[in-house]
Amino acid sequence: MAYLRLHPIALANALGALEGIAVFAATLVLVAQGESGDAFLSRFFPFYEISWQGALAGLFFGFIDGWIGGLILAWIYNFFAFRQKAEIK
Numbered sequence: 001m002a003y004l005r006l007h008p009i010a011l012a013n014a015l016g017a018l019e020g021i022a023v024f025a026a027t028l029v030l031v032a033q034g035e036s037g038d039a040f041l042s043r044f045f046p047f048y049e050i051s052w053q054g055a056l057a058g059l060f061f062g063f064i065d066g067w068i069g070g071l072i073l074a075w076i077y078n079f080f081a082f083r084q085k086a087e088i089k
Contacts, residue, residue, distance in 0.1 A: 003081040012070035019066030023058035031055065 023041065030039075030050045042048045045061035 005082070006074040006077050008071050008074035008078070011074040012067045015070030015073070016063040016065075016067030019069075020059045020063030023062035024055050027051075027055035027058050 023045075027039075027050060031052060035050045037050055039048065039050050039054075041058065042054075045058060045065075047057040048054050048061065049057075
């Protein structure tokens with residue numbers, strides 16, 4: 001069985017963009033509903049709050065968080081996929 005290697009930087013960029021845009025959009029939905037103030041994510045993302053400025057902070061820190069997660073995920077996948085392939089031979 002052939003395993004394809006994941007490119008860590010490509011996966012990191014894709015997951016970073018996905019998480020950043022998701023946090024940004026979710027924050028803007030809350031702003032449109034009239035919510036304001038601190039949110040649960042403010043415990044993890046500095047400067048994050050439910051506001052327009054918080055949406056931008058969520059976009060940035062969400063990208064960084066997703067980027068790191070994507071990089072680690074690709075490294076782990078590549079390690080185990082090719083380790084298993086070497087054992088099969």
